[in-house]
Amino acid sequence: MTRHSPRRAPKALILSGEPPVEVMLRVDARARRITLRIGADGRAAVTRPPWVPAEEAARFARSREGWLRERLDARPPRLRPGPGAALPVEGAPRAIVPGPRTALEGGRLLVAGDPAAAARAVLRQVARDRLTAECDRLAAVLGVSWGPLALRDTRSRWGSCTEGGRLMFSWRLAMAPPRLLRYVAAHEVAHLRRMDHSPAFWRLVEGLHPLWREDRAALHALGPALHAWDFG
Structure with missing residues (x-):
């Protein structure tokens, strides 16, 4: 006798196009309706209550593809801490400058070694x-x-x-x-x-x-x- 495992709902949906967009599919027991949001990290997710089928949530995401792409296109570009960049610290831009040590000094952020790692440590x-x-x-x-x-x-x-x-x-x-x-x-x-x-x-x-x-x-x-x- 062959046993069949219950089909698991997919964890993500790929919206074809240029570029393709990945939408995470989530279930939240506290949700009362289907929602589509873009997180602070730029990742899109559609959330559904447990009683809503995954297929319905996927259809909802596809129906909002135009809105989703507009919002993603409007997001700021990715930035990398490095010499010459101005990293905000407590709301004020600090120029990143290579130095003998890592420290905040006036309006500058001195970094020793890898600028990204040093800036992260300061923050x-x-x-x-x-x-x-x-x-x-x-x-x-x-x-x-x-x-x-x-x-x-x-x-x-x-x-x-x-x-x-x-x-x-x-x-x-x-x-x-x-x-x-x-x-x-x-x-x-x-x-x-x-x-x-x-x-x-x-x-x-x-x-x-x-x-x-x-x-x-x-x-x-x-x-x-x-x-x-x-x-x-």
Whole structure:
């Protein structure tokens, strides 16, 4: 007797054309409808609820191919840190200059060795220092404890919080203006009190960061430019 394995839904769809476009096919139990989005890393994904067939999600993606290609064409080009480039650090452009050591010096970023690796190390340290100080300050306001802090090069979110109080952030926040980093810190610290996105949660965020709406929108708009930098 021959047994047949259940057919697995494909994980990606390739839209033919020039150039071909890969669309990730995802299932999310929290989804209520089919959505098509382009992540900060430029990758497209269609998300469906579990009860929607994969074939229907694929048809939806194909029906939006024109819209998808327009958005992808409008994205900023990939950038590589190197001598002569101006890398944003805390919202200000820093000229990358070869030097005997790696350090921020005035309006310059001195890099020793591989420029991309050196720039990434500086951004990670800036992010760790600023986020640690900000989370300490905000946690004291709410009377909560937190830790440890983890830094990742995440593509779909700027931060996250676990039930155990572990906070994770994208180190690319070090490139953004400080107020945007402070907004993300406020968002995640507020989750230490409420692990949801209820009106009560957003009231907590507003108490910590009154201009959260403006800064959330600004970070969403700036995200593609921050993720355009390729650190290898």
